[in-house]
Amino acid sequence: MPQTRPRVALFVTCLVDLYRPSVGFAALKLLEEAGCQVEVPATQTCCGQPAYNSGDRMTTKDLARAVIDAFLPYDHVVAPSGSCAGMIGHHYPGLFADDPHYRGRAEALGAKTHELVSFLTDVMGVERVAARYDGVVTYHDSCAGLRELGVKAQPRRLLAGVDGLSLKEMAEPEICCGFGGTFCVKYPDISTRMVDDKAKDIAATGADTLLAGDMGCLLNMAGRLKREGAPVKVRHVAEVLADMTRDAAPIGEAKA
Template sequence: MRVGLFVTCLVDLMRPSIGFAALRLLEAAGCQVVVPAGQTCCGQPGYNSGDFAAARRLALRWVEDFADCDYVVAPSGSCAAMMRVHYPRLFPADVAAGRRLTDLAARTWELTRFLVEVLRFERPPGTWRGVITYHDSCSGLRELGVKNQPRNLLARMPGVILRELENCETCCGFGGTFSVKFGELSTRMAEHKCAAIQASGAAAVVGGDLGCLMHIEGRLRRRGDTVTRVLHVAEVLAGEQGVVPCK
C-alpha cells in the first residue's frame, strides 16, 4: 500500500516531530510511505477568505503531487477536510479536473481515522504513563467524524489514563484566520479551554491539529502554566513527544 503523507504547513514549519511521528505510525502499520517534495499548502486559508483561484491552483498541484498514491493521509483534521470535502467543490465547470479531485479526495484521510478504519491498526509503538485529556478540533470532528478513533488508539497504550475534558468539543478559538480577525473573542475562547484543561488535572492535553495545539499552549503559558504538556496525538502514539516544557 503506497501512502502519501501530506505533512501540512504548520507541521513542516513549526513542529516537524509530528510529521516524523505520523511517518513512524504509518510504517509501523505496514505502509510504504512517500512524502512528495513538491507539496505545499492545502489552500485552506485562502479558501476560507474567499480566494478560490488560489485554492484551485493548490488543489491542482496536490493532485499532481499525490496522483500515484493509493491513499493520502494528513496529521490534521482541518487540512484533510479541505482536501476530502472542499476540493471536489472547486471545479463545478471543469468535469475532468473535478473527477480527478473527487477520486483522490475519496482516498484522503485524517491520520487516526486512517489507522483505525482502513488499517485496523492496534499496536501504537509509543509509551506513556499518566493522565491525558483530549481536545476535539472542529474540522476533524464536524467535517470528518474524528472522535473515537484517537481515543481508541490512546486507550491501547499501556499506562495511559484518558480523562475526558469538559466541553471537549467546544472550539478553542483558533479557527485559522478567525484568531487574527477576532483576537479578543479568540483569546476568551482559549481562556475557557485552558481553564478546563487545568481543571482536568491531566499531565498533557492532546489533539489532532497543530493550529489548535499552538493556540492552547500559548494561552496556557500566558496563564503561568509551564508544566502541562501540549502534544499532537501522533507524537504520543509514536513515542516522539517533542520538547518537554520548562518547569
C-alpha cells in the first residue's frame, strides 16, 4: 500500500446522489479505510453520459468541461459506478478531439479515473475488508464496468473475505440487464425482455441478495424482481464491503 495518502476525489454520480446516498457514504468509508485522503468536489455535476448516449454532444461537452475543471487537480478520481468511470476515462478524450486545450486535460483525467472496487484492489492493494454479511449473494457484472474497465475478479476477491457471506454465481452473470442508460427508453420492449431473463437467472441461483457496482443496473433489476415477487434483496456492492447494510434498506424497499 502506498506510504503517502493519495488525494482522492469521489465522483458521487447522479443516481447515487438522487436515489442512494448510502452508496456514497459507503464509498467514502472504504476509501478512507484504504488510506486515502478523500474529498467530494462541491462543483461536481453529471458526467454527461445520458446526453452523450442521446447524441447531444454540445451538452455533453459543457458537462465534461465542468467535470474536468473540478477533478483534474486530484491524484485520483474514483466513482462507485463503472459506467460513469468509463465515460470519463474512455469517452472524454474523443469528445475534445478538435480542442487542443481540453483534449490533453481530458486524457490526463481519464488516466487517473477508476471504478471504486477496482481502485481499492488494483491501486491501493486492498486484499480484505472488515465486514460481515450473513447471506448468500449473487453478483451481476455491469456492461461498462466489465467491458470498458475490466472489473470482474476484483469485487469477487473482496467479497470472498466478507465474514458470513457466500457467493453463488448466475449461469450468465455477464449478460446485460437491459438498462443500458437510455437504451431502456429507446427500446423498452427489448429492455423488458432482457431484465426479465436476468431476473429468472438471479432467482435460479437461490441467492437471497443481488449485488452489483452500478446503480442503473441495480434499480432496473430491483424493479423487475419486486414485480415478479422474488424474495431477493438488492444492494450496491460497496454497502456490503463497507459493512453498512444496517444503515439503509435494500434498494426498492422502505426502511422499517
